[in-house]
Amino acid sequence: MRTRKQKLILTAKIIAATFLALIIALVVFRNELLEQTIAKASFKMASEYNSTFTIKKAEFVGLSGLNFSEIILVPKNADTLFHIHKMKTSINLWRLLVGDVQLGTLEIEKGYVQLVKNKKGRNFDAFLKKEENETHSNEKRDYAQFAFRIISKVLNLVPTDMKVEQLSFRFDDNGKKTTINFEKLRLENKQLETQINVNTKAFTQRIRIAGMADPRNKTADIRFFNIDTGAIKVPYLDERFGLKSSFDSIRLNIQNIDKSGGELHIDGFASIANLMINHKKIASKDVVIKNAKFDYRFLLGSDFVSVDSSSTIQFNKVKFHPYLAYETEKDTIYKLKVAIPKMKAQDFIVSLPDGLFTHFQGMEAQGNFEYKLDFMFNKNKPNKLVFDSKLKKENLRITKYGEANLNKLNGEFVYRAIIQNVQQRPVLVGSDNPNYTPLDQISPYLQKCVLTSEDPSFFSHRGFINEAFKQSILKNIRTKKFSRGASTISMQLIKNVFLTREKTVSRKLEEILLVYILENNRIASKERMLEVYFNIIEWGPNVYGIGEAAQFYFQKTPADLTLKECLFLATIVPKPKKFMWQFDNEGNLKSFANQQQKFLSNLMLRRGILTAEDTIGIANPLQLTGNAHSLLNIKVQDSVAVDSLAVEEPFEF
Structure with missing residues (x-):
């Protein structure tokens, strides 16, 4: 009878002999195995990827070394994907035995990898397609x-x-x-x-x-x-x-x-x-x-991928902690949190990227601030969107303005609209301009109509409306493009007086920061802001300010405008140059234009801004008696494509 020790020694010898036999077999037949592996790879490339894969020469060197020459992969009817002239490598045999490929060394001499896209297509398309027989499972990854x-x-x-x-x-x-x-x-x-x-x-x-x-x-x-x-x-x-x-x-x-x-x-x-x-x-x-x-x-x-809140982003002197997350445990949820710890306002200003905030150059500030943003979007419950933006300030005060001197809103200045990078004619904002109209000489109906359609909470907010931002974000997500903004009258005023109409990230960021400074430092009163707004915005082709608009459309002063006329003027603010598309060839308002004005008047009635007595005579036809009427005489031929701005669109508030 063999002892236990003898049995263990015998077992070890058998294992060693078996392993040695495997090594010998691998050494003796390795080139044949290598040829078979290359043949399988070539067959797979041809059958599954419609490509030709060839290796001119392949051989083992030593126990784990491999030499290759002229390795070529060419998709059918497409440019060569790669061509390597010489390659030497070694493989970890121990990892290979458990099915893991781990390279030890690698030498490549002359070759290229190319990705080509042309009229024939892309030479890598075959390798991007999903397997046709791929089975889909309800199990989450x-x-x-x-x-x-x-x-x-x-x-x-x-x-x-x-x-x-x-x-x-x-x-x-x-x-x-x-x-x-x-x-x-x-x-x-x-x-x-x-x-x-x-x-x-x-x-x-x-x-x-x-x-x-x-x-x-x-x-x-x-x-x-x-x-x-x-x-x-x-x-x-x-x-x-x-x-x-x-x-x-x-x-x-x-x-x-x-x-x-x-x-x-x-x-x-x-x-x-x-x-x-x-x-x-x-x-x-x-x-x-x-x-x-x-x-x-x-x-x-x-069930989640995230950038942890312990992460830190720093540019110049600004440092903040971001949190980004994509979660799929129950619903598909996207989260974003930003926390800027307490910092000096001046450090923030001097850290702004050059070229992104040109109107802030030269600005100086005192005090400190900290900021937090909390955003969450549930793909399955979009109406539960979270957008919470909070700024906490400490003795924050602007001591010197940069290029955008917000104080100019309180005095006379010359306004020049910029359209497609071209400055328009100068418009004096002040009493020396005969068309300039103080706020108390503008019809109360027009003030109520424009505020209702453009910014109902203008006199109570501080430049921004969180709910408007939420609705804007929701619509942009649904349409997968920036199809809607969330501009208040304060934002429109800043954009018109101090910035350009260019649709850039830079302009929007500058607009947000300037509006915050204007509204939270009480630089101009709400009444003054609204007065300037009415006197500079575009109301038609080359028509700026309500004084010019009242004459252009109705040959009246702004104080004498009727409710019907004010409803019309309020509804054309978003697209004033296209006002003529609201009229038919007989000079009457089209049905969609009447519906917009009816919607606005009913909204004002429900909110108690108008009374039933105010709407007496509102059903009477609108008559353009000013120079605007001449623009309605242009007949649109059938062969002319309909302007995209002429079609009926929902009137948003």
Whole structure:
């Protein structure tokens, strides 16, 4: 009888012999296995992706080394996707035995990867399609598990030692070409050193990437620099989207990627110096952020993805804590929270990005403030949208105005509308202008009609209406575009007097900040603001102010306008140059225009702004007796396309 010790020794010998036999078999038949693997890959590419995959030569070197030459992938009737001339690599056999592919070393000599889009289509479309036989399950995806699995697989394919020479990445979007050529890339002893040449139709640039990369421990600290003088320009975006952008340097740091307790944590920071962006939808000038840093912590769970509130964003002297979340536990919910701790107002002003707030240049302030924003949108319950914006101030006071001197609202000034970047004729806001009309000489009906249609709570709010913002956000989400704003009369006044009509992010941000300063520092009274508003807004083609409008439409003074005339004037404020589309060829109001005015008058009756006696005679036809009537004589031919502004649209309040 064998003893227990003898049995253990025998078992160990059998296991060792079996393993040795497997190793010998693998060594003896490895080239045959390699050929079979390549053949399977080629068959899969042909059958599932309609592409030709070939390797001219493939062989093992030593126990775990592999040499390849002329690796080519060509989709049918499309440009080559990639062509690698020579590649050497080694694989971790122990990880391979458990079904994991982990590269040890990698050498690539000369080759290219290219993405092409042209009239024939895209040469990578076949690899984006979903599997036809993919089964769909009602089970929710575990975001933490899914992300950790993808990250682990990707990092396993990053070798611990790497040497790349003359590898190009080419992008061709219908003739918009960009080439990123890795002249050399070295990763040795966790140290990364790279030199890249970037070529586009507009510029050529050399970029250096250096730092530490440890794919096995999931950490990295990498910096991007320009080898030549000047900033690093971002390719492709300019030609494709009209977005010019550049930066002096970028640093990306990954400190930790860890999954524990069912949650995935990704920690690190990213920083950028002298970021410049230029796009017509952002601002009319270059926008520059001198220094910005993002200390991040991403958290992923089974039913959520978030940027944790312990994260910090800092640009110049402004520092705040963002919280972003996407949750799917019960409903699909989007959350955003921003918290700016107590800071000096002047530090905030001087930290505003150059080019984004041009009207604030030279502004000075005293005191402190802190700010909080809470936003939540439930996709399944949209009407429960949360939008809560709070600013807490401490001895906050503007001591010096910048380019936008808000005090000018209290005196005489010359107003010139800007339409499509062209200044219109000057309009004097003051008593020396015979058409200027003080508020007490403007028909009370017109004041009530315009306030009801444009800003019912004008005399009680401080520049903004939270509920209006909520409704604006909801409509923009539903239409998937910025189809509705939330402008109060205060915002319209600031936009007209101090800003331009350009639809840019810059103008909207400046508008919000200037309105807050105007309303919360009591720079002008509500009555004065409303008076200026009535005397500068556009009421028709080259018609500015209510004094000109009353004459243009009815040959009256603003004090003598009837309720019917005031209802008409209020409803054309959003689109005054298109007033003629409200009339038919006989000079009578069309049905949709009558309905708009009826809706407005009924709303005012329900709110007690009008009485039944006020509406006597309101059903009588509207007659244009001023110069405006001559514009109604233009006949619209059947062959002329109907103006998009002529169709009936809901009249919103």
